[in-house]
Amino acid sequence: MSNKIHLFNTLSRRKEPFTPLKEGKVTLYTCGPTVYDFAHIGNFRTYVFQDILRRWLEYRGYKVIQVMNITDVDDKIIASVNREKIPLKEYTKRYERAFFEDLEALNIEKAEYYPRATEHISDMVALIQKLIEKGYAYRGDEGSIYFDISKFREYGKLSKIKTEQLRPGARVKTNHYGKESPYDFALWKAWDKADGAVFWETSLGKGRPGWHIECSVMAMKYLGETLDIHSGGVDLIFPHHENEIAQSEAATGKPFVRYWLHSEHLQVEGQRMAKSLGNYYTLRDLIAKGYSPLAVRFLLLSTHYRQQLNFTFQALEAAENALKRLLNFMERLDEADGAGVGEPLKKLMHEVLTKFEENMDDDLNVTEALAILFNFIREVNKLMDKNKVSQAEAKEIRQLMYKFDKILGVIEKAEKLFEKGKLSREIQELIEKREEARKLKDWKTADEIREKLRQMGIILEDTPKGVKWKIRRPPEPEF
């Protein structure tokens, strides 16, 4: 266990030493997807960040209890459901399933709970009832129930927004819903014709929950009234998280969240990602273009989470190649059989571990940690060039790499993907044929066979110890 971790808390706008409420245990709420479409790579940047956070807390010995909500009822979903005339559940299941598939492809660790909004309606009703009783909520003319932000003194403490300074956007319907203040927000939305078959009959009336209430309810239900960490994308700071604080703290009188963490957005080619700009990508889009999801993961995690990340295809290629470098290194370690380096290597290993940990402790500085790791790899490669590293030492280095990979989550999974099975007879014969050609110095035939195998995804490398082969994705056509 360590209390060395420092995290940037949006509440204070500074890095703070992290200590959980209960020793050894961290309660973590991560804002999840609204399942109305396939998630895009911007969404995944946040989920990858949350995964790194979770993994680092675990690395430091904490037991993490993570909740990720599934928002399966909202305006967009209702609109689609009524358009396609299918049951809500059927529609949301489709995208929920896709979401979990994507998480797995990106090697994102599972949370302990994935509560769905629609399965917590009664809990939401109870919380709203409590807010009404305490005088924080009121019913508007048309039956919807709103939170009265003027009753909550600390409103704006997360986003640092003063409500008097808020400029009403064009789409803020002021009197339309019978709200007392345009910034009061809906806890419960009364049924409307446009909602069609989507509604719940409750003691609050016929309708559906507002957007913010589900997170407060589900967070507190699974994690208690005060949670250690709550995270999401920066766009959620206001109004979503601000409203969550208001609802939760008004209801319980206790601090809702101790550390708020927000990840910056991703841009594509220096621009905001938008369907209208034609630069909108889902994970599936990238896989269809031949990129590996692990390269996407590597790219997403390699930029510090509080920094905007500029997604480009060139950067994705770079990530793909950086990943190859890691894998080549791992393979090379398998073949080391030198006399042994001894003390200097021990020192190198100790140094890389210490510095890696220091940087991760410092607000999850993965970028710097990776730089340190790659420097280490170069040093070890130098030693292996001189055939100094012994088998036992190589084994220790591999263990160290897997230790880092507990956080990065790319090496082991990629190794499994490219695992060497038995070569087919056809390929074995081709390799043998090429060896014969090489003995006869028939380079033309040898090179032809090598190229043919490459097209089949088998890379051959001639080494002093004989021919080596490895499985790699066949070359993709250029885009």
Next chain:
RNA sequence: GCCGGGGUGGUCGAGAGGCGAGGCGGCGGGCUGCAGACCCGCUUCACGUGGGUUCAAAUCCCACCCCCGGCUCCA
């Protein structure tokens, strides 16, 4: 308008007063029949512009320009 975050080499990106992180790409060299992997060198007077502080500024201060975001559903 109000409130945030930024502008670093071919590219992606760390760093936040004093040795040019790292990845990727390109070029050259070593190794190799050739490749590949790996190593070395170069790509490098790198830090938006103009001032200022300092022995020393990418880093601190001031002004300006530009980009992205929040204020409206959003990761």
